[in-house]
Amino acid sequence: MELRYNVTGARRKEMVSAISDLVGEPISYKGAPTFAYEVGRFSIDKEGTLSYPIELDSDLAQKVMTGLSERGFDFEESDAQNRLAIEMPLDGFTEESISNLKKLIASKANLIKKALNADSLVIERTENTLVFPWVKLPAESDEVLAYSRFIGALCAAAKEQKRVTAKEKEVDNEKFAFRVFLIRLGFVGDEYKVARRVLLKNLSGNSAFKSGAPKAEVTPGE
Known part of the structure; x- marks a missing residue:
């Protein structure tokens, strides 16, 4: 990061x-x-x-x-639109894994945009890094950390996976679908509790139930 x-x-x-x-x-x-x-x-x-x-x-x-x-130290804005560019080192990437990364992002593009409040998921490549100018400023520190960990997890998955499909599927329950995706990326346990909350807060639906929260049963006479 x-x-x-x-x-x-x-x-x-x-x-x-x-x-x-x-x-x-x-x-x-x-x-x-x-x-x-x-x-x-x-x-x-x-x-x-x-x-x-x-x-x-x-x-x-x-x-x-x-x-x-x-103490008065602030992030440098990446462009005139007030964005924070999160950078990841190119170490360990191949052309194949960079292609995997792009496909992985494309497969969840709409959910990622909504989760991060991003209007573009462009990736910029420098000599030594991949730059993700996705985060709009101002952003709270827990948001920046959550987005950074998410991007880092995407990069790790792209390096590890052999085959990635870029086709995006429609979902009825955004929170559940993205929560499942986060779990696949390793966002499991209390260590990722805040990050999961940040990444799911902009999405609709119920994160615990695929078909939404079950309706409470009504006992006759109540």
């Missing part, structure tokens, strides 16, 4: 110190050629881009993002 804060020099050092205070970890300066700082599992490159593994504890990531925001 990468977030562009676009800070350099003394301001970057302030950001690194803030992260160290927030996570309680020492600062390690890597020197040439990257000139990056590392604080625990967080890395801050020479342009002020913050990166951390997608599987990092969500509470810790949210603590850092919230703490940085309170």
Whole structure:
């Protein structure tokens, strides 16, 4: 997961110190050629881009993002339409797995758009990353984390799956269909509770029952 804060020099050092205070970890300066700082599992490159593994504890990531925001450090907007671009490294991707990723997204395009409140699911490719400029700003920290974990899970699935069908099916119960999809992507257990809530809140239907919540039985005489 990468977030562009676009800070350099003394301001970057302030950001690194803030992260160290927030996570309680020492600062390690890597020197040439990257000139990056590392604080625990967080890395801050020479342009002020913050990166951390997608599987990092969500509470810790949210603590850092919230703490940085309170100290005046904000994400860089990816374009004039106020979007946050979530970036994933190209490491481990092949042309086949990138094709799988596009098909996987296409197979759930309408649900993903509604879940993330996105009007486009374009993927931009740079020399070293895949960029997903899907998230509209402003966005709460728990939303950014949920969307980031979702995109990371999509990337992981695209690398692992051998065959992906791009055909999208119509669904009557959006929440149930997307919940099943999230479970397939590994969003299981309390660790993903907040992420599931965020990703399902914009969808219609009932997440627990495919045909909607069962009607309560009425006892004669009541």
